[in-house]
Amino acid sequence: MKGLASGTIILLASAAILAGAAAIASAAAQPFEVSIGGGPTTMSLDDINTSILLFNALITHLNETLAVIPGMSGAVDALEPLYSGMSVRASERYWVTDWLALTGCFEYGRAATATRGQYQGAATSTIDIAATLSNLSVLAGARLRFLDVGLRLAADAAVGYFYSTFDHAVTFQIPSEYPDAIAGVPPQGEDRHSGGTFGLSAGLSLSYPLFEEFSVEALVGYRWADVPILRNAAATALDLDGNGTSESATLDGLSMQIGFTLALDLSLGGEKGETP
Secondary structure (H helix, E strand, O other), X not given: OHHHHHHHHHHHHHHHHHHHHHHHHHHHOOOEEEEEEEEEEEOOOHHHHHHHHHHHHHHHHHHHHHHOOOOOEOXXXXXXXXXXXXXXEEEEEEEOOOOEEEEEEEEEEEXXXXXEEEXXXXXXXXXXXXXXXXXXXXXXXXXXXXXXXXXXEEXXXXXXXXXXXXXXXXXXXXXXXXXXXOXXXXXXXXXXXXXXXXXXXXXEEEEEEEEOOEEEEEEEEEEEOXXXXXXXXXXXXXXXXXXXXXXXXXXXXXXXXXXXXXXXXXXXXXXXXXXX
């Protein structure tokens, strides 16, 4: 709850800043822009992916061992690591000068993985694992435009709050035909863990105006953020593989997006401000 409260404070502060910028833009007839975009994103998620690799090692071992036991059939596919997903962004910009803008944005990203399979023997044993990492970030920063020759090239930098939610469900049944005791079986059940942290993002954008007030743009950026601990409703830290050590959510990664920008007329007299 403390992390969520911090994120709410950042959200309200960003809204206040942008509302003030809009008021200034209205009074000064300066360009105020809104944009939306989306595309693929990557996240390192080192601790969580380490646990997924341990699951895969155990699944591979079971597949190989049970395949040679008479009367056994079935196999389970390995889990894809949570390295990539999709993200969407909504942002606003107020151009203080022709080359400098104040920015604020909301960005949502999601990555998911799942596998399900069964072993058939004296009984049916099921392995069913699903995991989803969702992240909402609220950022405030600046855009610096350093090239405008029809195509517009700019650099972005921002700081803000990242709030992540990790949903996971694990069923991991070991067939009775497995010949030995087996260690490292993950805890079973379904749960949601969440947490937040402050972080940074930076990137480049390339835009092209299709019309005076409408442009298309491509963005590439990188984020630095590490949620040190994720907790469930009972305040228990995430321990996906059951080894007694909690996992963090390292959100460091690259994002690539295609978007559209609309320049709004906020002048008091209804006249259009000049497009930078």
